[in-house]
Amino acid sequence: MAILIGESSVKIELPSASKEEGKTEKVDPLAQATPQNTTPSVAINNQSTPIWFILKSFNHRKDTHLQLPQLPNRYIRVENRDMTVAYVQKYVAMKLGLESENEVELYLRDLPLDPSMWLLDLLNYWVATTCPQTILTRTGASAEDYMLIISYGRKA
Numbered sequence: 001m002a003i004l005i006g007e008s009s010v011k012i013e014l015p016s017a018s019k020e021e022g023k024t025e026k027v028d029p030l031a032q033a034t035p036q037n038t039t040p041s042v043a044i045n046n047q048s049t050p051i052w053f054i055l056k057s058f059n060h061r062k063d064t065h066l067q068l069p070q071l072p073n074r075y076i077r078v079e080n081r082d083m084t085v086a087y088v089q090k091y092v093a094m095k096l097g098l099e100s101e102n103e104v105e106l107y108l109r110d111l112p113l114d115p116s117m118w119l120l121d122l123l124n125y126w127v128a129t130t131c132p133q134t135i136l137t138r139t140g141a142s143a144e145d146y147m148l149i150i151s152y153g154r155k156a
Helices: 040-045 085-096 119-129
Strands: 003-005 024-026 051-057 075-078 104-108 136-138 149-154
Touching: 051 119, 085 104, 085 119, 085 149, 104 119
Parallel strands: 051 149
Antiparallel strands: 003 075, 024 136, 051 075, 104 149
């Protein structure tokens, strides 16, 4: 299977020449760290760039029986960009010991995802619909605040 587990948070190389400890810098998480290419589209269109995302258990406020346990390894790296959401659905079902991937539903921002959607299209949609804002962070801080988060839960 082409889904690989990340053992730690994503390391983002900053385009700045100075990386002093504790210094706050603006970070564009999808940009490559080169002066001439600092737009997210460069990283998205580069076929050798893996897709990183976080798998998070969906919090069903009304139906607690639909909530699934959190996977121990939340950070996922997909090397093969020619995969659909169904592969992630199958991966979650396998890791949770469910009988079928049809028991799992994936969400982006509380909206169910179509299993036939390509992961690259999902990433492009996420980038296009994310509120454009400057993110201030410290070198070495977790990338969780600006990573694609795919939630999962039991189908209703």
